[in-house]
Amino acid sequence: MSDRGQGKENSTMRLMEALSAVDEELLERSEKEPEQKEPIPVKMPGRVYGFVLRNKGILAACLCVALLAAGFRVSRLRLDDEAAKTKSAREESPEMGTNLMGITAFPAEEAEATPNLQDTMAEKAEDFHEIRDDVANDVGAGNDVGAGNVEGSATDERKQQEDDSITESVPEDSLAMGDRALQLERYLDNYYLPGECDRDSYTVTDDIKGEIYAWSWVDGGYLVSLRLWELPDGEKTGNIHDAGLKLGIELFETESDWKEEFWEPEEDGRVWFGLVDRNGVVLEYCGYLDKEKTILLLTGWEQAE
Amino acid sequence: MKLFCRNIVIKDGTAEMSGGWKLKDTEILDLYFQRDQRALAETQKAYGNYCYSIAWRILNDKEDAEECVNDTWLKAWNAIPPSRPMKLSLFLGTITRNLSLDRWKGKKAMKRGRGETQVALEELSECIPNNDCTEDAVEAAELERLLNSFLHMLPERDCNVFLRRYWYVEDYAAIAERYGLKLNTVKTSLFRTRNKLKDFLMKEGIVL
Numbered sequence: 001m002s003d004r005g006q007g008k009e010n011s012t013m014r015l016m017e018a019l020s021a022v023d024e025e026l027l028e029r030s031e032k033e034p035e036q037k038e039p040i041p042v043k044m045p046g047r048v049y050g051f052v053l054r055n056k057g058i059l060a061a062c063l064c065v066a067l068l069a070a071g072f073r074v075s076r077l078r079l080d081d082e083a084a085k086t087k088s089a090r091e092e093s094p095e096m097g098t099n100l101m102g103i104t105a106f107p108a109e110e111a112e113a114t115p116n117l118q119d120t121m122a123e124k125a126e127d128f129h130e131i132r133d134d135v136a137n138d139v140g141a142g143n144d145v146g147a148g149n150v151e152g153s154a155t156d157e158r159k160q161q162e163d164d165s166i167t168e169s170v171p172e173d174s175l176a177m178g179d180r181a182l183q184l185e186r187y188l189d190n191y192y193l194p195g196e197c198d199r200d201s202y203t204v205t206d207d208i209k210g211e212i213y214a215w216s217w218v219d220g221g222y223l224v225s226l227r228l229w230e231l232p233d234g235e236k237t238g239n240i241h242d243a244g245l246k247l248g249i250e251l252f253e254t255e256s257d258w259k260e261e262f263w264e265p266e267e268d269g270r271v272w273f274g275l276v277d278r279n280g281v282v283l284e285y286c287g288y289l290d291k292e293k294t295i296l297l298l299t300g301w302e303q304a305e
Numbered sequence: 306m307k308l309f310c311r312n313i314v315i316k317d318g319t320a321e322m323s324g325g326w327k328l329k330d331t332e333i334l335d336l337y338f339q340r341d342q343r344a345l346a347e348t349q350k351a352y353g354n355y356c357y358s359i360a361w362r363i364l365n366d367k368e369d370a371e372e373c374v375n376d377t378w379l380k381a382w383n384a385i386p387p388s389r390p391m392k393l394s395l396f397l398g399t400i401t402r403n404l405s406l407d408r409w410k411g412k413k414a415m416k417r418g419r420g421e422t423q424v425a426l427e428e429l430s431e432c433i434p435n436n437d438c439t440e441d442a443v444e445a446a447e448l449e450r451l452l453n454s455f456l457h458m459l460p461e462r463d464c465n466v467f468l469r470r471y472w473y474v475e476d477y478a479a480i481a482e483r484y485g486l487k488l489n490t491v492k493t494s495l496f497r498t499r500n501k502l503k504d505f506l507m508k509e510g511i512v513l
Contacts, residue, residue, distance in 0.1 A: 012430040013410065014448065019472050020403050021449035024395045026456055027472065030465040031394075033483065241489045245496045261489060 208232070208247060209282075224287035224297075236280040244274065249284065251276050263291050330393040337385040344385075345378050352394055356401040362474040363405035364412070365420030373408055377401045402472070421474050429471055431499050434507040443511050455505050459498060466494045 204212050206229070213228040235243035244251030250273040252258035262273045274284040275298055285298060328336075328347045336344035356377050360370035377400045390396035409422055443451075456464050462484065469480045481491045 008430055008433055009426070011433045012426050013406070014445070015429055015432060015452075016426060016471065017403070017406060018445060018448040018452050019468075020399050020406075021453070022456060022468065022472060023453050024392050026453075026464060027395050027398075027468060028392060029461065030468040030472075241492065245492060250493055261487060264490075264493065 224289060225285070227282075227284040227286075229282050229284065231276060231280040231282055240276050244276075249274050251282065254278070259295050262294075333393060334385065334389060337382070338389075345382060348378060348381065348393075348397065352397050355394055356397055359398055359401045359473060360405045363402065363409055363422045365422070369408055369412070370405070373401055373404045376404050380404070421476055425471055425474050428495070428499065432502040432506065434503060434511060448511070451506070451509055451511065455502060458505075459501070463494050463498050466491055467498045470495055 202214055204214060206212055209229045210232070211229065214225065216225040231240075231243065235247070240251050240253050250262070250264070252262055252273065252275055254275050254277050258275060263271065264273075265271050270286060270288055271294060272284075272286040274282045276282050283298065285294065287294070289297065328351065333344055333347045333351065336347060353374065356374045357370055360373040360377075361367070364370050364373065377397055380400050381397055384400075388396075456467070459467065465484065466480055466486075469475045469483065470477075475483075477488055477491050477495075480486070481488045484491075486494075
């Protein structure tokens, strides 16, 4: 064995021996069996409870539909309200112009006299963006939104342009992976992080992981990062989790119960892990979303398989 | 006085003392302080299995493990008094662990060691910072102090898992079963703790 290898072995042994002097308090704590949680008393479900238990899937679906419908109604009401306000403002001050976004442009003299008006305009613009995003969401989900169609089709065009640009950046020999990337991209656009998130997508080459397609968003001040890459050939056949540890990342197979296992935030609150599909393609996630949102985000990938 | 070699010999032990119930730590320690040989029999009875399991996990050899355990009793006999350990099990376990590691090193010098210890050591070698400078290696006492402060900083579960793996040299499955965790969770926890330890040692400028 080389001197260097021998030296490292000696160092490891020193570390192992130093562990003998660990505080008794810590050792004692490690010897205690963890407290068993008291079993939850099982009651015979009542008729209503039993019905809910048996049909929980259907009920959850109904609830989702109801929530979507309610959200749609609210966004329409807000649009109508906005339109009514604009109309009344136009009637009250016919000399004022309106821009395409429905935000009233005040004359310069009046703006100077009332400096708060600038703020009001900014707020209105923000409101409009929110409404537009809601509508765009509904379009993505396949809903007919009436007046919002103009904005919705604009969003579609923009999405199409983005899709085209991504297709150009995906090499032909990784077409299957590129397809997955596009599916994920569409999913993300339609159901998650829509609108004005500061988004970026790029391709990088890593020494170990090879070519990586990456997306990142800034969501509420937190960076959410997704990266798509393929497992090295030798790693596809073995234990995926162990292969991940060798590569320095926790990996879960999409077929496994990853939704239960993955949640282990780092010290800074960041969650970082990867999902591997049966072809050995890895979707690496790194971000600060809560568990529910992370599952929501990555279930799209699982379904896209 | 005849001390142990595998089988415990008690010259003056009574029937109640050699079989039946186990004495409390304080009572066993009192026997040591009175230089009563029954202390050894009682220690064997109370902590024989515990020490044997530590030695066996490190050495992976029945005979060697038994010899280490018997050497442990001898060392304990020589150390108490003056020592009066607060927790006898940990005191004895530490002696067994050190003796077993020494024996393991001796065995390894002759042929490549096998078993869980080799695997645990290979894993632990990931924690050694790559440092080519010519500074003197850190003193053992300083390393022990730093390790302790590192372990105190860890979350309880990670610390427990780390100690079960690298102090007791337990395998993953046993640790997972003990704490009701999934195997992958244990592996991940150890992986992260090793990385943290490496970072910690590097930050402290430790050369091993």
